[in-house]
Amino acid sequence: GAGVSQSPSNKVTEKGKDVELRCDPISGHTALYWYRQSLGQGLEFLIYFQGNSAPDKSGLPSDRFSAERTGGSVSTLTIQRTQQEDSAVYLCASSREGPASYEQYFGPGTRLTVT
């Protein structure tokens, strides 16, 4: 079956511009996560959506970062006024609800380069 998909696969943007990254989770998965992978910080949790509950935003590094999940499916991560330190690979993952939810399925990531 289809896995987690992310778009675009690569994004180059100028410092100060806004960017939107998209994640399509596996159909039927109620939990959706965003992580960031960078050389300096490794793999970091950003935000977590579970069903209709309020998202866990505890990992967002600044108020320039936001995310939404529409209709319990597709999610968009938005970075406003991008900075060079935002350059990283942004990974999305999804999982089922319940005991099987311990397994997160990751997408291929979006590589963001801020010039």
Added chain:
Amino acid sequence: AQSVTQLGSHVSVSEGALVLLRCNYSSSVPPYLFWYVQYPNQGLQLLLKYTSAATLVKGINGFEAEFKKSETSFHLTKPSAHMSDAAEYFCAVSPRGDKLTFGTGTRLAVRP
């Protein structure tokens, strides 16, 4: 708060040799523990997970890990390395099985 320490950012073994990748964790509650693998230019793939059932966990591709509470460790092993095992391996911890805290990763090289 929880954290993960992976000893050795780079490990090199010969093909056919034992693979041992070390992971130690700290957690304020009994944790869920995971090992993920990342092949070049690919996303993360779950190798195995510990969710408070058996302490010896078997995963895909012949890997296994043992949860040792007294040592706060969850080391990953494979009896015989294969060239295709060359990748980066991440240990992760989660107090509730949801958001993950990752270690810094260990890059495994396999020599012919």
